[in-house]
Amino acid sequence: MSSKDPLGSDNNPLCVAVVGSGPSGFYTTEALSRSEHVVRIDMYERLPAPYGLVRYGVAPDHPKLKQSIQVYEKIAQSPEFRFFGNVNIGRDIAVADLRRAYHAVVFACGAETDRRLGVDGEDLPGSHTATEFVAWYNGHPDYRDRVFDLSHETAVIIGQGNVAADVARVLAKTVDELRHTDIARHALDVLAESRVRDIHVIGRRGPVQAKFTPKELREFGDLEDCTPFVNPEELLLNASSEQELEDKKNVNARKNLELFRGFSQMAADKSRRCRFSFLKSPVRLEGDGRLQQLVLESNRLEGEAFRQSARGTGQMEALECGILFRSIGYFGIAIDGVPFDPRRGVFPNRAGRIMEADTAVAGLYTAGWIKRGPSGIIGTNRADSVATVASLLADLPALDNPDSKAGAEAIMPLLERKGVRVISYRDWQRIDAEEVARGATQDKPREKITSVEEMLAVL
Amino acid sequence: MTTFVTDNCKACRFTDCVAVCPVECFHYDDDMLYIDPEVCIDCSACLPECPVQAIYEGDDYPEDKEEWIAINAQRAPELPVITEPMEPLPGAEERKTELGF
Numbered sequence: 107m108s109s110k111d112p113l114g115s116d117n118n119p120l121c122v123a124v125v126g127s128g129p130s131g132f133y134t135t136e137a138l139s140r141s142e143h144v145v146r147i148d149m150y151e152r153l154p155a156p157y158g159l160v161r162y163g164v165a166p167d168h169p170k171l172k173q174s175i176q177v178y179e180k181i182a183q184s185p186e187f188r189f190f191g192n193v194n195i196g197r198d199i200a201v202a203d204l205r206r207a208y209h210a211v212v213f214a215c216g217a218e219t220d221r222r223l224g225v226d227g228e229d230l231p232g233s234h235t236a237t238e239f240v241a242w243y244n245g246h247p248d249y250r251d252r253v254f255d256l257s258h259e260t261a262v263i264i265g266q267g268n269v270a271a272d273v274a275r276v277l278a279k280t281v282d283e284l285r286h287t288d289i290a291r292h293a294l295d296v297l298a299e300s301r302v303r304d305i306h307v308i309g310r311r312g313p314v315q316a317k318f319t320p321k322e323l324r325e326f327g328d329l330e331d332c333t334p335f336v337n338p339e340e341l342l343l344n345a346s347s348e349q350e351l352e353d354k355k356n357v358n359a360r361k362n363l364e365l366f367r368g369f370s371q372m373a374a375d376k377s378r379r380c381r382f383s384f385l386k387s388p389v390r391l392e393g394d395g396r397l398q399q400l401v402l403e404s405n406r407l408e409g410e411a412f413r414q415s416a417r418g419t420g421q422m423e424a425l426e427c428g429i430l431f432r433s434i435g436y437f438g439i440a441i442d443g444v445p446f447d448p449r450r451g452v453f454p455n456r457a458g459r460i461m462e463a464d465t466a467v468a469g470l471y472t473a474g475w476i477k478r479g480p481s482g483i484i485g486t487n488r489a490d491s492v493a494t495v496a497s498l499l500a501d502l503p504a505l506d507n508p509d510s511k512a513g514a515e516a517i518m519p520l521l522e523r524k525g526v527r528v529i530s531y532r533d534w535q536r537i538d539a540e541e542v543a544r545g546a547t548q549d550k551p552r553e554k555i556t557s558v559e560e561m562l563a564v565l
Numbered sequence: 566m567t568t569f570v571t572d573n574c575k576a577c578r579f580t581d582c583v584a585v586c587p588v589e590c591f592h593y594d595d596d597m598l599y600i601d602p603e604v605c606i607d608c609s610a611c612l613p614e615c616p617v618q619a620i621y622e623g624d625d626y627p628e629d630k631e632e633w634i635a636i637n638a639q640r641a642p643e644l645p646v647i648t649e650p651m652e653p654l655p656g657a658e659e660r661k662t663e664l665g666f
């Protein structure tokens with residue numbers, strides 16, 4: 107094999123499998139396509155539908171953000187790219203099989219579960235994760251049958267990041283404000299019957315540490331039938347928080363505080379109220395067979411500026427509520443055959459190279475939320491994927507293999523044997539067109555097909 | 566709702582913003598960058614990346630920067646797209662200090 111051309115040339119193309127079709131999967135593909143090397147990229151996605159959290163996470167009333175899909179559609183047209191949907195890596199295909207078929211595998215499979223609070227009563231009926239609720243209203247096939255009981259007036263959200271803001275806003279909006287979005291029909295029907303009037307968004311730290319971005323927070327001031335509210339006393343700051351505010355880079359915190367101050371002055375002249383409260387941690391959830399009240403402990407902040415943490419003061423209060431959403435962060439899921447950090451919920455890596463103890467595992471890479479942890483917005487994953495691809499390309503000489511790599515041609519027979527109906531990009535385009543057509547009759551950008559069987563039936 | 570680059574970017578051009586833009590809507594000339602409002606999805610990713618806070622979004626900008634909305638809209642479409650960070654212009658670090666960042 108000494109006459110073989112270097113890896114990444116016409117006669118010896120670099121074969122890469124990308125696992126996951128969210129932003130990081132597509133930006134990885136883009137960076138590989140743009141390199142000077144000859145590459146073949148096969149993307150595997152466990153669902154028939156691509157785009158990960160852009161389709162199943164981003165809120166239905168934020169359609170502009172979903173326009174990043176147009177970029178992914180363009181990337182998907184590159185001749186070296188193929189899409190294999192409805193294929194679950196780890197279940198349908200073992201990681202070892204992928205490694206045999208490709209020079210490199212890039213895991214861009216996101217963080218699909220959630221962090222736990224670790225308090226008593228967390229699993230009472232009526233206590234949910236934001237992850238489930240978001241996936242449900244966005245029509246994710248795994249969550250379409252979840253039941254959310256919105257018959258009680260008070261709903262609580264724990265956590266103060268943008269996901270908490272999404273959940274609160276969906277609960278705060280009237281159905282008319284959501285009707286013409288791509289929200290799943292089953293969700294619209296349940297929300298139409300919602301009796302929720304009081305929404306509490308509770309943070310363990312103070313207003314300066316809230317993780318909302320100002321643009322998202324500002325929306326609460328413009329809702330049709332809901333007024334935001336903050337108790338002005340909760341906006342009094344300690345010295346370290348004042349210091350955090352003064353930092354020139356901390357623009358978001360300054361804007362958020364200004365918005366909270368505005369909220370504290372607003373007349374409550376609408377039928378729903380969304381209250382932001384601070385310095386409170388859930389201690390336990392109580393109820394007879396289902397959630398009836400939440401016990402909270404007040405906190406004070408300790409530590410120097412930008413490293414302040416919440417410490418309980420021992421002062422307790424109870425809040426009656428019918429439903430609660432934990433929105434304290436997503437968490438990655440392990441895949442057999444890939445090292446996993448159970449504490450952080452990520453694939454341990456250095457610059458995208460997956461590590462086992464202190465050694466890089468040959469040919470395994472990672473990008474996006476499963477690489478960094480569940481933070482950062484769509485664009486963050488572009489810079490992140492570019493960095494992973496740079497590591498991969500720097501390893502080219504080591505990735506070369508005397509046997510050429512067959513790519514998907516080696517994987518397809520395995521899938522056939524298992525009876526997996528593989529979805530091509532063209533198949534997906536037909537499902538996509540069907541969704542858009544179903545939406546058009548209801549003046550929605552699309553009506554998502556929410557079961558895998560029904561998606562396959564379109565084909 | 567628009568996101569736009571202002572004159573703080575001039576003679577600086579660190580281009581950290583470009584690396585995180587999900588839709589490639591930054592364009593450039595010899596002096597600075599411009600955002601094409603027809604392509605930008607207002608995702609705010611670029612704002613915290615800019616070391617000199619040259620980018621503004623929504624209605625949230627100082628009055629004297631307003632003219633830059635029109636300048637971005639006009640200049641961006643006639644200039645080349647920038648998709649990957651470039652070397653900062655010479656003197657960029659000094660200018661950053663000068664602007665107080």
Ligand SMILES: Cc1cc2nc3c(=O)[nH]c(=O)nc-3n(C[C@H](O)[C@H](O)[C@H](O)COP(=O)(O)OP(=O)(O)OC[C@H]3O[C@@H](n4cnc5c(N)ncnc54)[C@H](O)[C@@H]3O)c2cc1C
Nearest residue numbers: 126128129130152158159163164195215216474475483484
């Ligand atoms: C509720 C919510 C709202 C958000 N809203 C915004 C927003 O408005 N604006 C913004 O910029 N960012 C937003 N974000 C952040 C943004 O969605 C993420 O930064 C981004 O989606 C992460 O990309 P990723 O590719 O790493 O993961 P994901 O988008 O999660 O993609 C992972 C993909 O991998 C697939 N997969 C998982 N396991 C397997 C397997 N075993 N085999 C095959 N495929 C697999 C999944 O099905 C999924 O399609 C939001 C996030 C959440 C949670």
Ligand SMILES: NC(=O)c1ccc[n+]([C@@H]2O[C@H](COP(=O)([O-])OP(=O)(O)OC[C@H]3O[C@@H](n4cnc5c(N)ncnc54)[C@H](OP(=O)(O)O)[C@@H]3O)[C@@H](O)[C@H]2O)c1
Nearest residue numbers: 265266267268269270310311317433434435480481482483
């Ligand atoms: N519109 C958008 O642009 C948009 C929409 C949705 C999501 N996103 C992005 O997606 C990413 C994930 O968002 P996210 O909201 O899931 O995460 P996040 O921004 O990290 O927020 C998590 C929140 O949970 C709190 N928390 C964590 N552990 C807790 C505990 N044990 N008890 C009480 N509170 C706890 C955190 O408080 P502490 O600060 O005290 O830890 C924080 O307020 C973010 O980068 C976000 O910006 C963006």
Ligand code: SF4
Nearest residue numbers: 574578579580582615
């Ligand atoms: S990061 Fe800021 S200064 Fe640098 S190029 Fe972008 S907008 Fe201009």
Ligand code: SF4
Nearest residue numbers: 586605606608609611
């Ligand atoms: S707001 Fe988002 S889409 Fe617009 S220029 Fe900035 S990074 Fe690009």
